[in-house]
Every structure is written in structure tokens, then in C-alpha cells.
Amino acid sequence: MASQHYHELVFLSTLLFLSISLSTQSHETLVFPVRKDPTTLNTSPAFTKRTPLVPVRLLVDIGNGFIWVICEDNYVSSSYRPARCNSTQCVLAGPTTCNTCDGTPRPNCNKNTCGLYVQNPISHVILKGDDLIDDVVLFRSIHGNFATVPHFLFSCGANILRDGLASGVDGVAGFGRTKIAIPTQLSSVFNIHPQFALCLSSSPSSNGFIFVGNGGNYKLAPGIDVSSFLMRTPLITNPVSTIAFSFPGEASSEYFIGVSSIKINGKAVKINTTLLDIDDKGVGGTKISTVTPFTTMETSIYKAVTMAFKKEAKAKKMKSVAPVEPFKTCFSSESMKSTRVGPDVPIIDLVLASEDVYWRVFGANSMVEVKEKGVVCLGLVDGGLSPRTSIVIGGHQLENNFLEFDLATSVLRFSSSLLFRQTTCANFYFGSKPLIWEYEV
Ligand SMILES: *[C@@H]1O[C@H](CO)[C@@H](O)[C@H](O)[C@H]1NC(C)=O
Ligand SMILES: *[C@@H]1O[C@H](CO)[C@@H](O)[C@H](O)[C@H]1NC(C)=O
Numbered sequence: 001m002a003s004q005h006y007h008e009l010v011f012l013s014t015l016l017f018l019s020i021s022l023s024t025q026s027h028e029t030l031v032f033p034v035r036k037d038p039t040t041l042n043t044s045p046a047f048t049k050r051t052p053l054v055p056v057r058l059l060v061d062i063g064n065g066f067i068w069v070i071c072e073d074n075y076v077s078s079s080y081r082p083a084r085c086n087s088t089q090c091v092l093a094g095p096t097t098c099n100t101c102d103g104t105p106r107p108n109c110n111k112n113t114c115g116l117y118v119q120n121p122i123s124h125v126i127l128k129g130d131d132l133i134d135d136v137v138l139f140r141s142i143h144g145n146f147a148t149v150p151h152f153l154f155s156c157g158a159n160i161l162r163d164g165l166a167s168g169v170d171g172v173a174g175f176g177r178t179k180i181a182i183p184t185q186l187s188s189v190f191n192i193h194p195q196f197a198l199c200l201s202s203s204p205s206s207n208g209f210i211f212v213g214n215g216g217n218y219k220l221a222p223g224i225d226v227s228s229f230l231m232r233t234p235l236i237t238n239p240v241s242t243i244a245f246s247f248p249g250e251a252s253s254e255y256f257i258g259v260s261s262i263k264i265n266g267k268a269v270k271i272n273t274t275l276l277d278i279d280d281k282g283v284g285g286t287k288i289s290t291v292t293p294f295t296t297m298e299t300s301i302y303k304a305v306t307m308a309f310k311k312e313a314k315a316k317k318m319k320s321v322a323p324v325e326p327f328k329t330c331f332s333s334e335s336m337k338s339t340r341v342g343p344d345v346p347i348i349d350l351v352l353a354s355e356d357v358y359w360r361v362f363g364a365n366s367m368v369e370v371k372e373k374g375v376v377c378l379g380l381v382d383g384g385l386s387p388r389t390s391i392v393i394g395g396h397q398l399e400n401n402f403l404e405f406d407l408a409t410s411v412l413r414f415s416s417s418l419l420f421r422q423t424t425c426a427n428f429y430f431g432s433k434p435l436i437w438e439y440e441v
Contacts, residue, residue, distance in 0.1 A: 028141035029213035030186060031435065032173075034060055036204045037166045057169045060210070061121045061291045062198060062405070063242075063254030064174025065181055066093070067154035068118045068130065070162055071107035081151070082113040083132040089153055090114035090132060092179045095247035097129035107133055108156040116155045119243050121172065121291040122164030126245050131156045132180075139186070142211065142430045149189050153180045175210070175405070176253030177237065183407060186212050194407040199418075199425035200290070202364070202399040206426035209435065215404060220423040221434065226402050229421065230413040231359075233257055233352040235405065240282025242388055252282065255405060257412055259286040259391060262305055263349040263358070269308045271301045275390040284390050286350075288403070288412075292394035294326070294368070296383035301390060305348075309378055312346035324370045327377035334374065336363075341419045343367050343376050350393075360416040365397045400424050 056069055069075070082105075083089035085098035096116055101109035108131045115129030137152035157171055165171075174181045175196050187194035192213035201208035211218070218226040238252035259276055262269045275298055278285035297305060306329050310320070319335035337344040342364025349358040368379040379396050383389075402415035402425070418424055428435040 030139050031142045032210040033207040058171045058173040061172045062175045065176045065178035065253035066174045068157045069171035071156040072159045075107045080135040082110040085114050120161045178253045197404040199402045200399045201425045208425040219429040221427045232413045235410045256287045259350045261351045264308045265312045265346045286391040288393045292392045294379045295394045295397045296381045296392045298390040302382045330375045330377040333376045
């Protein structure tokens with residue numbers, strides 16, 4: 001089975017879009033379609049317009065601090081500019097290196113240009129000091145208008161960073177908590193609220209979406225107002241960067257939330273709650289990740305949760321079968337009913353700020369079907385004995401959940417499964433019109 005599914009964002013730009021009608025005074029919400037890559041996880045479109053225009057597909061990594069695009073070869077643009085050391089752009093980007101390169105000037109070989117640590121979140125390869133540059137990027141609003149940003153800041157990646165990305169994907173789209181991540185840059189250019197909403201589709205054949213901006217009136221067919229059922233919990237800052245190399249004192253750009261306990265069928269699982277807090281070295285806690293295919297839990301939490309789940313499963317007469325990698329707890333699909341929220345299995349609740357605020361995980365998100373074997377597995381992975389982050393909520397658990405990350409107020413608003421509301425992430429409406437996006441470019 002394909003154990004990795006990443007969601008991709010395509011930074012598209014096409015010559016067909018001649019009308020550029022979204023002014024920089026606009027308060028419109030911008031949209032990026034996201035497509036699940038069946039062999040890797042999740043990517044989506046954004047638009048890199050260079051001069052001349054080219055579409056670029058990027059891996060969605062919500063916790064990454066910026067966009068990076070492979071530009072060692074093949075990056076041909078007359079409009080790109082390197083960010084000079086100590087310039088306003090470099091200062092905005094935070095701590096940087098100062099690079100110098102004596103070859104023919106090109107992206108990633110410039111004199112006096114600042115650089116960032118660039119990480120591939122799949123291979124974990126990190127390069128120190130890849131150039132910060134700016135270039136023209138085209139964006140689309142939910143109403144179908146287009147707007148270019150003439151100087152969008154991003155970093156260049158060397159070819160070695162391509163390993164692990166799906167074919168046709170040229171970099172990473174970062175929506176993290178920095179001043180040069182997508183939501184913050186767009187918020188200042190378009191004068192929109194610094195927030196983004198994520199809704200990933202479970203199917204490679206229909207788009208999910210990322211929205212950046214004011215939002216507020218998201219509607220899902222049939223006439224469902226998303227804001228009417230969102231719960232809220234604080235977003236927590238991890239004071240220590242979670243990537244392997246970083247500048248001293250740099251906080252993590254990733255999104256952490258405060259899980260206080262885990263319940264299965266309403267019963268609290270006994271776990272070491274110290275692991276749920278972030279310590280002064282940045283270890284522990286719970287983060288949300290679009291580049292982790294399935295939720296991982298520190299070994300002792302993983303064991304306690306799977307044991308409690310098995311006990312409840314037994315009471316439901318679910319029949320255990322031999323496990324299918326990378327999972328350890330699998331059942332015969334014939335031994336469970338199917339419901340509109342997936343297989344009828346014990347319900348997992350991630351309890352948050354208080355007892356009445358919880359992220360409810362139904363079968364469609366907790367279980368992974370291995371169709372050819374007639375097997376359904378609990379879609380959790382053992383994260384090891386001392387992982388940097390105790391719980392990483394992964395892509396499969398995010399599918400068909402609406403999540404709105406408000407950077408101004410540091411609040412996460414979330415829906416739990418939209419299937420429970422008889423709709424999906426592929427069903428957004430604005431006004432009376434469905435949001436449609438042709439993914440192919
Ligand atoms: C950048 O600023 C730092 C400290 O202000 C200074 O030491 C360094 O020489 C400057 N670099 C350039 C290239 O101007
Ligand atoms: C709980 O986890 C913390 C952090 O890893 C550890 O220091 C402590 O010993 C654990 N407590 C128990 C009872 O295992």
C-alpha cells in the first residue's frame with residue numbers, strides 16, 4: 001500500500017489569466033487548491049509567476065517558515081532579485097547568513113546575498129544559507145480574480161533538496177509562524193487578516209483548499225456555514241526551533257496545540273502528561289503537520305492508546321488480524337459496519353484547552369483501509385522513545401477537517417470531521433457558486 005500521501009500546492013501562473021483585477025487594497029480571501037499526491041502526501045497550487053510565466057507545484061508544509069523552490073538549474077527569470085545582506089528583506093526574514101558566490105550571477109550564486117537554512121521535510125536534508133530572493137508571483141482570490149505580487153520573498157533550493165519530493169514538485173510551500181511565510185507576506189501586501197484555513201481532501205481526484213485571509217463566510221454545500229460549528233483552542237509557540245539546524249534563539253515556525261488528555265469512547269487513556277507539555281528545550285507537546293502522513297505518538301503514549309483502542313474494539317466485536325506495515329493494530333473490514341464518518345470504530349478524542357473542547361476523530365480519520373487485503377488498520381505510528389515532539393497530528397487525520405489558523409490571535413478554529421456534517425473539503429461555495437479549480441496547469 002502507499003503509506004505516504006502528501007498534499008501539493010501548485011503555484012500556478014498561466015498566460016491565460018490576462019485580467020489582473022485584484023488590487024492590493026483588496027480584502028479578498030486568496031485560495032490555493034491542494035491536491036493529494038497518491039504516491040507521496042499532499043501538494044497544492046500556488047502560483048509562481050516568473051518572467052516568463054511558469055507554474056510551480058510545491059509540497060504543502062504548513063509549519064515551514066517560507067517558500068523554497070529548487071532553482072539551481074532551470075530557474076530562468078528576468079525579474080528575480082537577490083536580497084542583499086542586511087537589507088530590509090533580510091532583516092524581515094530573521095537571522096540569516098551572508099553569502100557570496102563568484103560564479104556567473106544566478107539564483108543561489110550571487111554576491112552579498114543573505115541566506116536561510118532550507119530543509120526538505122521528507123528527506124530531512126538541510127542546507128545552510130540558500131539565497132533569499134524575490135520574484136513575481138500570481139495569486140487568485142476566491143471570487144476568481146488574480147493579482148500579482150511583484151516582490152514575493154522566498155528561498156532557493158539546491159538540487160540535492162529535491163530528494164523525497166514527488167515527481168513534478170519543485171519545492172515547499174510554508175505557512176508557518178514567520179514574517180516571510182505565505183500568510184504573513186500576503187497579509188501585508190493585500191491588507192488581509194493574517195490567517196489561513198486548511199481543508200484537505202481525502203481523494204487524489206478532488207481538490208482540497210488552503211484559504212489565506214479574512215475568511216469568515218465559508219460555506220459548504222448544501223448550505224452549511226462552517227463558522228457555525230467551529231471549536232477553538234490556543235495555538236502554542238514552541239520557543240525552540242524544531243528543525244535540526246537553526247539560528248540560536250530561533251522559535252519554531254510550526255503550529256502546536258495543547259492536548260491535555262486522550263479519550264477513547266469517552267474514557268481517559270492513562271498517559272504521562274509531562275510528555276504533552278513543551279519543555280524549555282522545545283521537546284514534547286503536540287503539533288499539526290501536513291508532511292507526516294499518519295499521526296505519530298511517543299512510544300508510551302502510542303502503546304497506551306492502542307491498548308485502550310483494542311479493548312474497546314473487542315467490546316465492539318471487531319476481529320483482529322495480522323498487521324500491515326507501518327501499522328500494528330488491524331482488523332478485518334468485514335467485522336465492522338460502515339457509517340458516514342467511516343468504519344464504525346471506537347471514537348478517539350484529543351481533549352484540548354478544557355474538557356468540553358476536543359478534536360473528535362471518527363473512523364474515516366482514525367482508520368486506514370488496505371482494500372486489497374480486506375483489512376482496516378488504526379492509522380497511528382509509533383514515534384519512538386524520545387521524539388522531539390510527542391504527538392504529531394498527520395495528514396490522514398487532517399483530511400476532511402476544516403482548520404483555521406489565526407496568527408493575529410494565536411487561535412486554531414477547527415471543525416472535526418466534515419463527513420459528520422455530510423459534506424467534504426471538496427464542497428466549498430462562495431455566494432451561490434461552487435469553488436472550482438482546474439488543477440492541471
Ligand atoms: C551587516 O551588518 C552587520 C552588523 O550590523 C555587519 O557586521 C556586517 O558587516 C554587515 N554586512 C554587510 C555586507 O554590510
Ligand atoms: C514522564 O515523562 C517525563 C518526560 O519524558 C519523564 O521525565 C518522566 O520520568 C516520566 N514519568 C513517568 C512516571 O514515567
